[in-house]
Amino acid sequence: MARNEKLFWYSLLLSFIVILVIGFANPAVFAQTQESPDYIIKIKSFGFVPTFAVVSSGTNVVWVNENGMMEMVTAPNAFGTQEIGPGMNFSFLFREPGVYEYRTSYATGVLVVD
Template identity: 35%
Template sequence: MKKTLIIGLLVVFVLISGCTSTTTVTPASTTPGPTTPAQTSTEQQVNIKDFNFVPATAEVPVGTTVTWINDDNVPHTVTSVSGSFDSGSIDAGKTYSYKFNQAGTFEYSCTIHPTMPRGKVIVR
């Protein structure tokens, strides 16, 4: 009986040891990989919401196209104070885009709602 118990325990031990696995952990490389230069965005979005331009000021590089999206339920305009661009009436849910090809500061307003805060695009 003692011999049978020892043989049974040995069989169980062999079976259990065969079910385990060894995992080798390799540390992550500390050498940095190649990097990609940051891309300069050529698009900027401004939302018209609750009678505000969001963001109120956008800073962009020359050549950027700014798109205004009318998220209000009434029409608005995007009209440059200097007269360099004018969207005309932008209905609710519609957009207007303008490409800024020269550096400068461009203030704009909504001519339908003159009490609405102005927006500004700074082109560098």
């Protein structure tokens, strides 16, 4: 093996070891890849993001108001009506499978719980 090739492989190995050490020393590096127990639905000025979602039963769904005004989110067969202020959120734990429609005065969304 040529000297330059050995140097390349040693550098690559050293880089890999440094990345592993930093990753394990700082658990936050890996925290972003872990699955969250919450499913987030954003309320925007033009509607919900996403407008359709499928989640497992036992999922906590969080509606986050990213609109600049008070929002009333209604889901008659789940939680009724909730008022969510600007920058605030509301969460609901879906335990029962089913199809749940939720809405504001200008937008509609559908959540399927399996």
